[in-house]
Amino acid sequence: MTMTDMKDCDQFVAEFEAVIKHPKKSATETYYTGVDLGTACIVLAVMDENYTPVAGAYRYADVVRDGMVVDYIGAIQIVKELKTELEEKLETELIYAAAAIPPGTDELDGGAIKNVVQGAGFYLTNVLDEPTAANQVLAIQNGAVVDIGGGTTGISIIKDGKVVKVVDDATGGTHLTLVTAGAYKISFQEAELYKRDQKNHQELIGVLKPVVEKIATIIMTQIAGFEIEELYLVGGTACLTGIETIIEAKTRIKTYKPLNPMFVTPLGIALSCTDEIL
Template sequence: MCKSTVKKSKLLEQLNRAIRAPEGKSYNGYVFWGVDIGTANVVTVAADRQGRPLAGAVTPAKVTKEGLIVDYVGAVEVVKKQVAHIQKKLHCPLGVAMSAIPPGTEKGNGRVTANILESAGLDVVGVIDEPEAAGLVLAVENGAIVDVGGGTTGISIIKEGRVLYSEDEATGGFQFDLVIAGHFGIAVEQAEQMKKNKAEQERLYPIVQPVMAKVASIMEKSFRGERPEEIYLVGGACAFQGFSDFICKYTGIPTYIPQYPLLVTPMGIALACARAVRAEEITA
């Protein structure tokens, strides 16, 4: 029987601790920012030159829909607040930043995310593909990275450490909420709170199973007949208990899940930012 494996990551543990800590340590070095503007959450990470997390912020926000920014002003406001919150915690100066876009999104949308960060006072040095960012944290050499977020499932096939191709389909955590809301006759927002409660997840499992099967079939289709060696699940929706085991059983492919799936892509964006600037310094 196929069982998924929880993958520990020092970076993600540090980031989770830094987000939860009420106080931060003063930091007067250069800061490298990674901002992930998602369908369900805006997540901002501040890292040092080595890409180690210093602080972070997670804010639920509905500023994006299926990879498109639908509330530009709202997004700027959230990022501004997060940056101010982190700066207050670290007493740090502003620095350079990167944003990210889901695979297959038009380049123009990348420019929009960069403009949001610029409007929040950050100096943008690049825009990265979300799965590429996740891949930096997980150090995947060969396999599939599957990001099940609030609104979409993004799949990237990695060969020898490089993204071979990526796809993005509109099924994610929101569809879990919809079926729970439908089953109990409750509001979608209430259904989402219920879903995120670990104590409720066992009894919700049979209700959300069809959505899990949909995600698994989207994944299989995206493999284009070639089985990846391993599957790495990221994104908040993967935190649902039993989801990673379900994917493992459905596909028969060894499946890995990090402890904090929601934080992988944002951490990777900050890491990419620090690496990009270091590389520039070396070649300058």
């Protein structure tokens, strides 16, 4: 990937951020929705039939843990509410959606994610793993996409544009929150909010460095045996300022991060949505 490609990714994310604030009604008849059920945040990204972002909404929630749906009814309710909110803004019904799951959890949880999306009133058209979804936006040909979510870190190794290995590890933002809570002697909820606030990042990065280095070690273990020259960080936890510097120093691999890594995966999921029901 060149820096130009990274600019394309950043521009695409910026377009999405703009339509979250000001949705764009389109002349299109069909809309495609990406549903990203994260551990800390649920995001819906909507595109028109030309796959241009037209609307989006997100809500912080505690219905998924370590990549698994733990509050099934709550998850359906939130997706349904976000769907209704976007339908009112776009003055149309959103019919088709795609979803994503952490790598390797299809047997365990693929069904639950499908049921949440369908339970919220969508026709489900695709389910793919999160780092592979992110690469729909990044469009890298060679390297590793590292999706650092709240509960898990998913790694997708890409060679000549094809995914050759995809794995998931149960380390993510939750662990950073636990360390923050311990260091500041505050509750988990308070630590989560403290960690999300960008103005605290400079001070937090020193406290959280050991956990970030653990994530870097996981990456190195999973990519062993592959020639990886570039890492690309996405996911809500990758929003932590300076996380890429620590990972690059530990892995000794050039590490890139989009301007807002939280929205790359949901946009990739939306790009994977079609009008052909599963």
